[in-house]
Amino acid sequence: MAAQKSAHAQPPASERPHPDTSRRNQRSRRAIYDAALALVAEVGYPKTTIEGIAARAGVGKQTIYRWWSSKADVLLEAFLDLGAQAAQAAGQETYAIPDTGDLAADLKAVLRATVDELRDPTFEAPSRALAAEGIVDEQFGREFVATLLEPSLQLYVDRLRAAQDAGQVRAEVDPRIALELFVSPLAQRWLQHTAPISHAYTDTLVDYALHGLAPR
Amino acid sequence: MAAQKSAHAQPPASERPHPDTSRRNQRSRRAIYDAALALVAEVGYPKTTIEGIAARAGVGKQTIYRWWSSKADVLLEAFLDLGAQAAQAAGQETYAIPDTGDLAADLKAVLRATVDELRDPTFEAPSRALAAEGIVDEQFGREFVATLLEPSLQLYVDRLRAAQDAGQVRAEVDPRIALELFVSPLAQRWLQHTAPISHAYTDTLVDYALHGLAPR
Amino acid sequence: MAAQKSAHAQPPASERPHPDTSRRNQRSRRAIYDAALALVAEVGYPKTTIEGIAARAGVGKQTIYRWWSSKADVLLEAFLDLGAQAAQAAGQETYAIPDTGDLAADLKAVLRATVDELRDPTFEAPSRALAAEGIVDEQFGREFVATLLEPSLQLYVDRLRAAQDAGQVRAEVDPRIALELFVSPLAQRWLQHTAPISHAYTDTLVDYALHGLAPR
Amino acid sequence: MAAQKSAHAQPPASERPHPDTSRRNQRSRRAIYDAALALVAEVGYPKTTIEGIAARAGVGKQTIYRWWSSKADVLLEAFLDLGAQAAQAAGQETYAIPDTGDLAADLKAVLRATVDELRDPTFEAPSRALAAEGIVDEQFGREFVATLLEPSLQLYVDRLRAAQDAGQVRAEVDPRIALELFVSPLAQRWLQHTAPISHAYTDTLVDYALHGLAPR
DNA sequence: AGATAATCGAGACGGTACGTCGCGTCTTGGA
DNA sequence: TCCAAGACGCGACGTACCGTCTCGATTATCT
Numbered sequence: 001m002a003a004q005k006s007a008h009a010q011p012p013a014s015e016r017p018h019p020d021t022s023r024r025n026q027r028s029r030r031a032i033y034d035a036a037l038a039l040v041a042e043v044g045y046p047k048t049t050i051e052g053i054a055a056r057a058g059v060g061k062q063t064i065y066r067w068w069s070s071k072a073d074v075l076l077e078a079f080l081d082l083g084a085q086a087a088q089a090a091g092q093e094t095y096a097i098p099d100t101g102d103l104a105a106d107l108k109a110v111l112r113a114t115v116d117e118l119r120d121p122t123f124e125a126p127s128r129a130l131a132a133e134g135i136v137d138e139q140f141g142r143e144f145v146a147t148l149l150e151p152s153l154q155l156y157v158d159r160l161r162a163a164q165d166a167g168q169v170r171a172e173v174d175p176r177i178a179l180e181l182f183v184s185p186l187a188q189r190w191l192q193h194t195a196p197i198s199h200a201y202t203d204t205l206v207d208y209a210l211h212g213l214a215p216r
Numbered sequence: 217m218a219a220q221k222s223a224h225a226q227p228p229a230s231e232r233p234h235p236d237t238s239r240r241n242q243r244s245r246r247a248i249y250d251a252a253l254a255l256v257a258e259v260g261y262p263k264t265t266i267e268g269i270a271a272r273a274g275v276g277k278q279t280i281y282r283w284w285s286s287k288a289d290v291l292l293e294a295f296l297d298l299g300a301q302a303a304q305a306a307g308q309e310t311y312a313i314p315d316t317g318d319l320a321a322d323l324k325a326v327l328r329a330t331v332d333e334l335r336d337p338t339f340e341a342p343s344r345a346l347a348a349e350g351i352v353d354e355q356f357g358r359e360f361v362a363t364l365l366e367p368s369l370q371l372y373v374d375r376l377r378a379a380q381d382a383g384q385v386r387a388e389v390d391p392r393i394a395l396e397l398f399v400s401p402l403a404q405r406w407l408q409h410t411a412p413i414s415h416a417y418t419d420t421l422v423d424y425a426l427h428g429l430a431p432r
Numbered sequence: 433m434a435a436q437k438s439a440h441a442q443p444p445a446s447e448r449p450h451p452d453t454s455r456r457n458q459r460s461r462r463a464i465y466d467a468a469l470a471l472v473a474e475v476g477y478p479k480t481t482i483e484g485i486a487a488r489a490g491v492g493k494q495t496i497y498r499w500w501s502s503k504a505d506v507l508l509e510a511f512l513d514l515g516a517q518a519a520q521a522a523g524q525e526t527y528a529i530p531d532t533g534d535l536a537a538d539l540k541a542v543l544r545a546t547v548d549e550l551r552d553p554t555f556e557a558p559s560r561a562l563a564a565e566g567i568v569d570e571q572f573g574r575e576f577v578a579t580l581l582e583p584s585l586q587l588y589v590d591r592l593r594a595a596q597d598a599g600q601v602r603a604e605v606d607p608r609i610a611l612e613l614f615v616s617p618l619a620q621r622w623l624q625h626t627a628p629i630s631h632a633y634t635d636t637l638v639d640y641a642l643h644g645l646a647p648r
Numbered sequence: 649m650a651a652q653k654s655a656h657a658q659p660p661a662s663e664r665p666h667p668d669t670s671r672r673n674q675r676s677r678r679a680i681y682d683a684a685l686a687l688v689a690e691v692g693y694p695k696t697t698i699e700g701i702a703a704r705a706g707v708g709k710q711t712i713y714r715w716w717s718s719k720a721d722v723l724l725e726a727f728l729d730l731g732a733q734a735a736q737a738a739g740q741e742t743y744a745i746p747d748t749g750d751l752a753a754d755l756k757a758v759l760r761a762t763v764d765e766l767r768d769p770t771f772e773a774p775s776r777a778l779a780a781e782g783i784v785d786e787q788f789g790r791e792f793v794a795t796l797l798e799p800s801l802q803l804y805v806d807r808l809r810a811a812q813d814a815g816q817v818r819a820e821v822d823p824r825i826a827l828e829l830f831v832s833p834l835a836q837r838w839l840q841h842t843a844p845i846s847h848a849y850t851d852t853l854v855d856y857a858l859h860g861l862a863p864r
Numbered sequence: 865a866g867a868t869a870a871t872c873g874a875g876a877c878g879g880t881a882c883g884t885c886g887c888g889t890c891t892t893g894g895a
Numbered sequence: 896t897c898c899a900a901g902a903c904g905c906g907a908c909g910t911a912c913c914g915t916c917t918c919g920a921t922t923a924t925c926t
Contacts, residue, residue, distance in 0.1 A: 168431075170429065191407075208393065
């Protein structure tokens with residue numbers, strides 16, 4: 001018995017009680033991802049139910065409960081998978097912010113692209129749902145941040161470090177905080193509908209952040 | 217002479233929220249506010265139910281449905297009422313950011329106070345719940361922003377305008393955008409648990425925002 | 433006051449806690465009767481509600497609760513009033529079974545008329561409703577029987593007594609029981625839908641009842 | 649190969665009563681029967697609620713709604729089941745009226761037993777409730793008659809036919825009508841509380857019915 | 865190749881909450 | 896002074912999903 005058990009290399013599978021991953025039906029898993037994303041897009045997150053996902057995926061409810069712990073968990077994995085697929089389709093590495101030597105230009109370019117992405121309805125519905133869930137459920141929020149948000153932010157850290165090395169950003173500045181000056185305003189406007197977002201807006205953010213509000 | 221039947225004309229049904237405000241039972245309304253806030257604090261927003269609020273308030277469910285359209289709506293009004301009470305208790309005008317002539321110091325003071333408030337469990341639970349609801353439900357989000365968020369942000373606009381008049385902030389800066397440089401990072405860290413918040417952190421934000429990231 | 437009061441011949445008004453009858457709004461009363469009968473005919477007794485009657489009559493709910501103790505009570509009075517109106521419209525006394533000297537013929541004629549009446553939709557819905565209520569609520573049932581049913585049955589008792597005097601019915605027969613031989617079967621078929629009713633059927637009942645089942 | 653979505657073909661929805669009888673939980677079914685009968689006996693039919701039955705049976709409401717269409721439906725089945733159990737407990741055939749050769753005596757005996765049964769509180773409450781429901785709801789009434797009433801009446805038909813063969817009842821008499829001469833009066837007195845019932849009363853009914861009211 | 869055991873689809877189950885309807889009581893404002 | 900209008904506390908309605916639990920009927924690896 002023990003021999004059989006050890007035969008399976010436990011994958012990442014942090015600490016959820018996943019049964020034998022090797023027996024998992026991949027067809028079902030994909031169908032569940034598709035159904036979850038489709039439903040969130042069509043009827044919204046609150047009206048998306050596990051029963052609805054199961055029915056649409058042509059899957060028993062237990063198959064969902066066996067592998068995921070909650071609706072949010074399903075959606076998070078589905079969304080990550082969607083990103084992985086998109087990345088794979090795009091083929092190459094986009095996991096870095098370009099470095100042309102002009103920090104302002106590079107940041108503006110990336111933020112403009114981000115604005116466009118935030119407006120893509122395919123990404124909007126699940127992103128909002130996951131963010132909202134994370135706000136109320138701290139446990140889930142930390143997972144959401146760790147797997148989805150922080151990796152993106154790290155790219156800014158890297159770019160700002162390079163800028164520090166090039167003398168374009170003061171050395172004593174903490175890049176992890178610095179990036180928030182332009183990323184967080186955009187995030188808040190989008191998430192909370194506090195004001196519209198646009199390319200001009202993010203350009204302005206970069207300028208303000210780099211040169212400050214005070215007279216020089 | 218014969219009995220005249222009223223035409224049973226349905227009111228347009230679009231404007232249906234409040235039947236007749238004057239006949240409203242104020243005791244019930246207060247009990248509902250108290251119950252909603254208490255439950256959200258005790259068991260969390262998702263486990264707070266309209267049924268539970270009604271039971272705790274000693275009120276019929278219909279009394280809630282008659283005056284509010286959703287759980288979120290109840291909580292928003294309860295929270296606004298809480299703020300109004302607190303303001304009234306404080307007695308005096310606190311509806312402005314102090315202006316000592318030192319912009320940096322004033323902003324840091326206000327943000328430190330905000331950090332403390334965000335950690336107050338009485339405010340935390342309902343704030344998070346309302347924010348989360350507003351993220352997924354745009355309609356509600358706009359109401360949340362208009363009644364709760366924007367009035368606070370306007371105070372920063374006012375203070376920044378004064379600073380511009382005093383020559384401490386560049387004249388061409390848009391105060392509505394400028395304030396986001398230090399407010400949004402704090403908001404995001406708190407809302408999304410992306411990183412811890414502290415007085416030192418908000419102090420840093422103010423410094424970065426005022427003087428920029430680039431060398432001077 | 434007392435003078436006014438005595439002006440109204442107290443109807444049955446057994447022992448319900450009626451307030452000052454003289455102040456009663458007759459227009460409202462009629463409207464309530466009409467509404468009750470119309471609703472029972474249109475939507476059926478179970479879906480007829482006091483709120484519905486009040487709304488349709490253009491009357492406050494309290495006006496109903498002030499004068500009647502239950503939905504069944506309203507309907508009973510409305511039905512009695514309907515009968516009174518019908519009797520008044522017919523003008524003359526029909527409160528006796530004809531006595532042509534031929535008992536069988538007289539009974540058959542009356543029962544045929546009863547069959548026709550039972551098929552009149554105006555009478556059917558409220559009659560059934562009242563009967564059903566009386567079956568489950570003994571208190572109400574006794575009132576129903578006393579005011580509506582027994583007076584009709586008494587007519588048969590009278591006619592059978594006359595027949596006994598004429599030697600057409602055996603002297604030792606109890607008329608109150610005898611009448612049930614042909615009345616109850618019709619009542620049961622109609623009430624419980626156990627079988628269809630017709631003129632031929634009631635004719636047969638009279639023959640069987642008068643001459644018995646056994647060979648002569 | 650791609651996930652095949654089922655067409656979501658709604659079953660006609662007309663034939664919706666029973667999902668899959670084989671998966672039915674028999675323990676729950678019995679508990680529901682017991683609870684329904686007990687509640688009707690204890691608090692009366694109108695105060696018996698589906699919610700109450702479910703609670704008392706330790707069952708979810710949906711389990712009731714899944715298998716029955718109404719409170720009356722539950723009670724009808726519960727009552728039928730009670731009869732079936734009683735019959736099984738009695739062990740032997742009681743599905744016939746005894747035939748001693750003396751028709752009058754046989755009928756009197758059966759009717760006396762019926763009188764006793766009608767007074768048994770265990771039977772009285774549900775019987776009345778079902779009868780009342782059937783009076784107002786024709787659909788249900790027909791089911792009630794077909795499953796509960798008619799089978800009993802058929803026993804009288806059989807006995808009367810035997811009596812006709814033995815020359816104790818006239819050949820041209822319709823047994824289905826004849827039986828009503830003594831059964832319906834009893835039914836009406838009991839159902840509508842028009843008059844008390846007793847052994848003497850039913851004896852009289854049999855005599856009147858067999859020999860007629862007219863002089864011989 | 866067959867045995868064996870986990871996963872699969874389906875969906876019944878005990879529950880909780882939903883949002884609605886109607887009860888019977890109580891309050892109010894206009895006639 | 897009435898009385899229509901309707902808010903109120905309450906309780907039940909019938910529905911939707913929850914998460915758990917059986918059911919056969921496939922799989923899919925391991926003998």
